[in-house]
Amino acid sequence: MNLQGKCALVTGGSDGIGREIALQLQASGAQVIVTGRSQEKLRKMAGLGFATLAGDLSTAAGIDTIVDGIAGKPLALLVNNAGVSSDYDPENPETLDSATHCIRTNLDAPIALCTRLLPLLRAQPQAVIVNVTSGLAIAPRSGGSIYCATKSALRAYTQAIRHLLRDSNVRVIEALPPIVDTNMTTARQGRKMSPHDCAAEIVHGIRTGRHEINVGMVKLLQFVHSISPALARRVMIKF
Incomplete structure (x- = not known):
């Protein structure tokens, strides 16, 4: 995609x-709208030239706010990046x-946004949905x-709607x-990739038309999984 x-x-x-991702899309000439929950962080993004929408995507009201805020705009790229961890025991x-x-x-939020914003995306000559999952979607x-x-469920959903939309502009x-x-x-603890380098690989994949962007060490995990899913699971379960 030409951004x-x-x-x-x-x-x-x-x-x-x-x-x-937002900064690198902006540097590529895109008009970027960012969402978040922190008013302070959103103010900082607004100061950098971004349009902002505040909303908690774990709630129906938050999703409504985002959908209403983007209504009528020529949306061509949806990046479902927001994510949280859980202390479930x-x-x-x-x-x-x-x-x-x-x-x-x-x-739930990525599914809702894909569904409710699809008419806007379909109205463009070319559009892209990016669902950010994780290497842990391959092996937990x-x-x-x-x-x-x-993340595993979002991976399955992404693969399925890719097929459903295969003959569309999205x-x-x-x-x-x-x-x-x-x-x-x-x-x-341990080795961590920088957000800048991670985003650079994702934005490059958007530009070059990739369907799946395995970032950093996930390339190795994907290779191991292709040879032996059981080995990949054994390695990752204690990671």
Whole structure:
């Protein structure tokens, strides 16, 4: 996709990977609208020339706010990037609220936005949906069961609607980042990819027409999985 002049919506675009995607889309000439929950972070993005929409995507009202805010605009690129983790523990029923919040944000919201914004995307000569999943959609880790489940489900959804929209003007992309150095991963140890480098691979994939963007070390995970799914699962479950 030629990004010059394109109207793009990036959810979770005021922080982390989403912020870097928004900045790089803007640098490529796109007119970018970002969503987020933090008014302070959105004000900073507005100061950088972005249009902003505040809304909590775990709620129906938040999704309505985003859909209403984008109505009538020539939307050509939807990046479903917003995501949260969960502290769900199967031995603690009190963590079910955390699980529900994660499912609503990571899975229900992208499905709702794809569905409700598709008429705007179909109205353009060329349009793209990018659903940001995770390497953990390929093989899960035990410490993030709900997060992994949402990303795996979003991966399946993305593959299915790509087929359903195959003869339309809307291309559907899945981006699968590795562990990235963001607020969500502050407590995680080990090697982390920078948000800038992760976003650069995603934006490059949008430009070049990729259907699946395996980012950083996910390329290796995907290779291992192609040879032995069982080996990939054994490696990742303790990651």
